Amino acid sequence: MTRRRPAVAVAEFARYLRTETVGGMVLLAATAIALIWANSPISGSYQALRDLRVGPGSLHLDLSLETWAKDGLLALFFFVAGLELKRELVVGELSKLRAATLPAIAALGGMVVPALVAVVVGGGAPGMDKAWAIPVATDIAFALGVLALTASGMPSGARVFLLSLAVVDDLGAIVVIAVLFTAKFNLVAAGIAVLLLALYWYLQHKRITSPLLYVPIAIGTWLAVHEAGVHATIAGVALGLLTRVRRDPYEHEAPAVRLEHRLQPWSSGFAVPVFALLAAGIPVSAKALGATFDNPVAIAVLVGLVVGKLVGIVGASTLAIKLGLAVRPKDLGLRDIFAVAMLGGVGFTVSLLIADLALTGTMAEQAKTAVLLASMIASLLAAALLVRRSKVHQRRRTEVEESA
Structure with missing residues (x-):
């Protein structure tokens, strides 16, 4: 019994990390550390760590730690997102057309409108040719974390709506990254990638489960x-989408579910x-913030996330329901959708990634400042709205129980 306790403890810790609340808290803590470190007297050590280059140059992998994080570590994040997207599309909420229509249309509005708002606000400012893409993304972990913390009284449909919306939203962001940020194209390397992906699919189809095969293929x-x-994160998405999600009769769980449980922590x-x-270690002095608000690109990102996301999601949802293209989730009113839509402005992880890809130097730092400010504003406003709506739903449930 004593020997098994560490394994049980590790399993419990993994389960703990899988909850949206904890994931959001860890992400928030890492961001706080980055901001404090980058604005402290030892900020030079932060920059030195971020710029430290490691990896074999012969393979063109002599990269900075910051690049390893956004190209390498986020590939794992996108692999898990790909698994979740595949599961939702095949056996989850998005597999049912009527249930999937509303969040899909809402996500489309939540990508198109922020981009248009950013273009209008940013005008012809330098960098806007790619910076318009920064506010199209919604951070799944952070948004669901805020929802879990503040919306305990909300109907379950609120989480399903936000999760489905965020998954479709991330798919759109992935397409944007693939199309907008492919500067050069090596046809031979792309052919090898396609062959390896085909081999991965074939092994999945043949029910091969050995990690000794899959890990080298993934790398x-x-x-x-x-x-x-x-952009290398696309590899993670592609592998996730090729993973089998239907469970065979002899299996306890499907490979996608098993991998998601193992890798989500x-x-x-x-x-x-x-x-x-x-990525989040940026100057937040009065001077730096002032420069950010003088930058039309940063303002475009801020307005795109806070205003564009809300208008896009609510507007597209309302229009879809009124035109009969979609049905509103059970027990979820338009005011509830408005509160949940406010969380769409939490761009964070993917928006920071796109800011790094779209811009350089001071421009990138100011755009990332705008992303952080927008995410904070959207989180606080959404939290206030969700707490209020939770109280309304709790009061209604109490009234129903008392009248029964």
């Missing part, structure tokens, strides 16, 4: 995609926080 796919010139407890630690 090889990442290397090939990186060498092809496509590493994604939310290590990969995403380390990325935030290395």
